[in-house]
Amino acid sequence: MELSDLTNSTTAKNVVVFDYGFGNVRSAERALAHVGAQVEITRDYDKAMAADGLLVPGVGAFAACMNGLREARGDWIVGRRLSGGRPVMGICVGMQILFGRGIEHGVEAEGLDEWPGTVEPLRAPVVPHMGWNTVKAPGDSQLFAGLDEDERYYFVHSYAVRTWELEVTNPHMHSPKVTWATHGEPFVAAVENGPLWATQFHPEKSGDAGARLLRNWLDIL
Amino acid sequence: MTLAVRVIPCLDVDNGRVVKGVNFQNLRDAGDPVEMAKVYGEEGADELTFLDITASSGDRETTYDVVRRTAEQVFIPLTVGGGVRTPEDVNKLLRAGADKVGVNTAAIARPELIREISQRFGSQVLVLSVDARRCPEGTVTSSGYEVTTHGGRRGTGIDAVEWAHRAAELGAGEILLNSMDADGTKDGYDTAMIEAVRKQVTIPVIASGGAGKLADFAPAVAAGADAVLAASVFHFGDLRIGQVKDALRGAGHPVR
Numbered sequence: 001m002e003l004s005d006l007t008n009s010t011t012a013k014n015v016v017v018f019d020y021g022f023g024n025v026r027s028a029e030r031a032l033a034h035v036g037a038q039v040e041i042t043r044d045y046d047k048a049m050a051a052d053g054l055l056v057p058g059v060g061a062f063a064a065c066m067n068g069l070r071e072a073r074g075d076w077i078v079g080r081r082l083s084g085g086r087p088v089m090g091i092c093v094g095m096q097i098l099f100g101r102g103i104e105h106g107v108e109a110e111g112l113d114e115w116p117g118t119v120e121p122l123r124a125p126v127v128p129h130m131g132w133n134t135v136k137a138p139g140d141s142q143l144f145a146g147l148d149e150d151e152r153y154y155f156v157h158s159y160a161v162r163t164w165e166l167e168v169t170n171p172h173m174h175s176p177k178v179t180w181a182t183h184g185e186p187f188v189a190a191v192e193n194g195p196l197w198a199t200q201f202h203p204e205k206s207g208d209a210g211a212r213l214l215r216n217w218l219d220i221l
Numbered sequence: 222m223t224l225a226v227r228v229i230p231c232l233d234v235d236n237g238r239v240v241k242g243v244n245f246q247n248l249r250d251a252g253d254p255v256e257m258a259k260v261y262g263e264e265g266a267d268e269l270t271f272l273d274i275t276a277s278s279g280d281r282e283t284t285y286d287v288v289r290r291t292a293e294q295v296f297i298p299l300t301v302g303g304g305v306r307t308p309e310d311v312n313k314l315l316r317a318g319a320d321k322v323g324v325n326t327a328a329i330a331r332p333e334l335i336r337e338i339s340q341r342f343g344s345q346v347l348v349l350s351v352d353a354r355r356c357p358e359g360t361v362t363s364s365g366y367e368v369t370t371h372g373g374r375r376g377t378g379i380d381a382v383e384w385a386h387r388a389a390e391l392g393a394g395e396i397l398l399n400s401m402d403a404d405g406t407k408d409g410y411d412t413a414m415i416e417a418v419r420k421q422v423t424i425p426v427i428a429s430g431g432a433g434k435l436a437d438f439a440p441a442v443a444a445g446a447d448a449v450l451a452a453s454v455f456h457f458g459d460l461r462i463g464q465v466k467d468a469l470r471g472a473g474h475p476v477r
Contacts, residue, residue: 031296128344130447132267207297
């Protein structure tokens with residue numbers, strides 16, 4: 001069965017918003033509930049493992065988020081879910097920690113290393129990059145399906161991944177779909193990689209466009 | 222691909238009710254900040270700001286409730302300011318559903334508060350509100366702009382431009398620059414002050430105070446503002462969010 005066959009399923013998708021102390025969990029919960037998900041905010045291992053989708057929000061410093069995530073066994077949960085093909089979505093710092101490492105205030109910290117790459121200070125005249133910006137999504141993106149090219153999403157961040165390093169050479173593997181945005185310089189705004197999706201911006205704060213995007217994620221769960 | 226100029230309506234909230242006159246039709250309850258927030262959200266506001274002017278800190282629960290109910294229904298960023306004195310105040314507002322928190326007087330009294338908040342929650346949550354007025358250049362302050370308290374009635378002797386710069390270094394994520402001279406005049410933003418602050422900080426600057434007509438907004442952006450905030454012109458229905466955006470777009474500034 002194609003995943004898209006589930007789109008019109010009347011059964012509400014069950015999503016756990018992972019509560020490890022560093023996310024705007026309420027905003028994420030409300031926005032997901034708004035688009036029809038059954039949402040629970042928890043760090044419970046079994047619930048996080050069993051949910052149709054796991055959403056990992058993230059606000060604050062990279063290293064602090066990583067520490068919080070490890071204390072809540074979030075690193076283990078994300079890894080286990082992904083190895084079983086179970087969807088995970090990271091938002092903002094929840095996306096950044098999926099990369100190899102982050103450098104903030106000159107301090108380097110290890111990330112979950114799902115993708116190679118470094119989260120670095122954004123070089124632009126005005127930082128944080130705060131506000132509504134457009135993105136360039138690949139044509140076959142599922143995350144941005146149905147959304148216009150000039151649609152805007154709400155960003156708040158001072159760090160970003162400027163170089164996408166993962167090269168897929170195996171012809172049997174799909175390359176991740178990488179969406180870019182520009183503030184001073186291009187940076188990774190979103191990634192779709194099998195069961196692992198992530199956005200640097202905040203869909204839960206991006207009005208109707210963000211709601212559509214979250215619905216697109218629920219559709220693949 | 223350029224960042225859009227943000228248009229931000231500001232609501233003064235006292236004990237859970239909108240204070241300044243409101244002239245919207247079709248509102249079930251024109252004094253309910255949640256209803257107002259929904260209207261602004263639907264009209265295309267890029268963010269919302271609540272300024273909590275509740276006098277008694279004992280009545281704070283009402284504010285948290287308003288924030289909670291707003292965040293349940295409006296999916297754009299919400300900033301809440303007024304009476305924030307400690308990182309714990311910030312924590313409560315964020316947990317209620319605020320995305321950013323405005324800090325003003327408490328940071329003047331104790332600038333370290335800025336560092337404490339930004340280290341705990343990240344710079345992006347902290348909007349430093351600066352209520353500034355002009356003073357003869359070189360007298361009170363070197364820039365000619367002075368930080369005030371008590372709604373502009375009391376001068377502090379602190380240079381507003383230097384204060385903005387210092388706050389950014391301490392970890393503020395954004396400056397809400399409110400001209401106490403222009404506030405309420407509807408004669409336009411204090412563009413010279415915006416320029417002076419823009420030159421000294423690399424964090425976003427929100428222009429506030431003085432908006433009266435559509436032509437007032439583009440000059441604030443040209444002067445260096447990343448966002449424009451207004452209160453009464455929106456509440457009284459003199460201007461609509463969409464009109465302001467059209468005016469900005471017409472002047473060549475990107476909007477959502």
